Amino acid sequence: MSSIDSLAGGFIESYSIGCIFYGIAISQGYVYFRTCERDPLWMKWMAGTVLVLETFHTAFYLRQMYFYTARAVANPLNLGTVDWSVSICLVLEIVIEMIVDVFYIHRMWSFTKNVVLAAFMVLILLARHATFLYIAAQTAISESWVDFERPVMKANVLSTLCLVIVLDITVASTMVYYLNRGRSAMRRTRGVVTWLVMYYVNTGVIMAALAVAILIAYLAVPGSLLYAGFINIYAKVMANSIFGALNSRQVLRAKMAAPVIIDTNAYAHEPTSYGMDSIRVEVSRETRKTIELLDKS
Numbered sequence: 446m447s448s449i450d451s452l453a454g455g456f457i458e459s460y461s462i463g464c465i466f467y468g469i470a471i472s473q474g475y476v477y478f479r480t481c482e483r484d485p486l487w488m489k490w491m492a493g494t495v496l497v498l499e500t501f502h503t504a505f506y507l508r509q510m511y512f513y514t515a516r517a518v519a520n521p522l523n524l525g526t527v528d529w530s531v532s533i534c535l536v537l538e539i540v541i542e543m544i545v546d547v548f549y550i551h552r553m554w555s556f557t558k559n560v561v562l563a564a565f566m567v568l569i570l571l572a573r574h575a576t577f578l579y580i581a582a583q584t585a586i587s588e589s590w591v592d593f594e595r596p597v598m599k600a601n602v603l604s605t606l607c608l609v610i611v612l613d614i615t616v617a618s619t620m621v622y623y624l625n626r627g628r629s630a631m632r633r634t635r636g637v638v639t640w641l642v643m644y645y646v647n648t649g650v651i652m653a654a655l656a657v658a659i660l661i662a663y664l665a666v667p668g669s670l671l672y673a674g675f676i677n678i679y680a681k682v683m684a685n686s687i688f689g690a691l692n693s694r695q696v697l698r699a700k701m702a703a704p705v706i707i708d709t710n711a712y713a714h715e716p717t718s719y720g721m722d723s724i725r726v727e728v729s730r731e732t733r734k735t736i737e738l739l740d741k742s
Contacts, residue, residue: 455666459674460510466681467503470496473688480695492691495544499684502537505530506677513670527587531673535581538680539574545683546570549616552690557623566615573608576601594667602663609656617649644693648686655679 474496481489508530517523550570554563579601583592592598621642655678662672 455662455669455671456674457510457514459671459678460506463506463674463677463681464503466678466685467499470499470681470684470688473685473692477688477691480692484691488691491544491548492688495541495684495687498537498541498544499681502534502541502677502680505534505537509534509673525589525591527584527590527592529585532581532585534677535577535584538676539577539581541680542577542683543570543574545687546612546616548687553616553619557619559619562619566612569608569612569615573605573612576605576608580605603660606656606660606663610653613649613652613656617645620645644690648689651682652679652686655682 474492477492478489481492509528512523512528512530547570550563550566553566554560557563580598583598587593593602624642624645655675659672659675659679662669662675666672
C-alpha cells in the first residue's frame with residue numbers, strides 16, 4: 446500500500462496551486478460583472494455559471510484532500526479507494542471545459558466564418574468529452590484505483606489528453622492566423638491585434654503544456670494522485686482564460702475608442718497672418734471593424 450505522501454503529496458501541493466487560481470477567477474469575475482453592461486445576457490449567464498461551477502469544483506476537491514489525508518491516517522485502506530467526490534469533480538470539470546471550449550469555438554467561427562474548420566473543432570470537442578465522460582463514469586462505479594491501470598482506462602486517458610492538446614493548439618493557431626491576416630495598417634489597430642495574437646499564443650501554449658504535464662504525471666508517477674491535481678489546475682486555468690478574454694476587451698475597447706487629439710501649437714512657429722489662435726482638432730476614431738474584432742476575438 447502506498448504511503449500518504451507518495452499517493453497524495455503531489456495532489457495536495459497541486460490542489461493548493463489550484464486554490465490560488467480559484468481566487469484569481471473570483472477576482473476576475475468580480476471585475477467582469479462590474480463592467481459587463483454592454484455584453485449580451487447569454488455571456489453574463491455563461492460567466493456566472495463558470496464561477497458557480499468553479500466554486501463547487503473547489504469544494505469537492507477539498508473533500509478529496511480530506512478523504513485521502515485526514516481520514517487515511519485513521520484508515521489507510523482509504524488510499525486505494527475511489528472516493529465518491531472524484532466522479533463529481535470530473536463531471537464538473539467536463540461541464541466547465543465544455544463551456545470554455547464552446548465559447549472559444551464560437552468566437553473562432555464568428556471571426557472566420559469557416560464552417561469546415563468549426564465542424565472539425567466540434568468533432569474533436571465531442572470526442573474529447575465523450576472519452577472524458579467515460580472516465581468519469583468509471584470512477585463512479587470503480588472501488589479501487591487499481592482499475593485505472595487497466596489497458597482500456599489507460600487508452601481512454603491517453604485519448605482524452607491527446608484530443609485536449611489538439612483542440613487547444615488548433616483554436617489558438619487558427620485565431621493567430623486569421624488575426625494576422627486581417628491586421629490593419631493603422632498603428633493603434635496593429636497594437637491591439639499584436640496583443641490578441643500574444644494572448645492566444647500564450648493561452649494555447651499554457652493549456653497544451655498542462656495537458657502534457659497531466660499525461661506525464663499519469664504515465665511516469667503510477668500509484669500517485671499527482672495527475673488528478675494537475676487536472677484540477679487545468680480546469681481552473683481554463684476558467685481564468687475565459688475571464689481574461691472577457692475582461693481584456695474592456696481595456697482594449699476603451700483604448701480604441703479614445704479620441705485622437707491634434708494640437709497645432711506643436712507645429713506653429715510663427716503667428717498666422719490672419720491673427721487666428723492655434724487650432725485644437727479632436728478626432729474620434731472608434732473604428733467599427735476594430736471594435737468588432739475585440740468582440741469576436
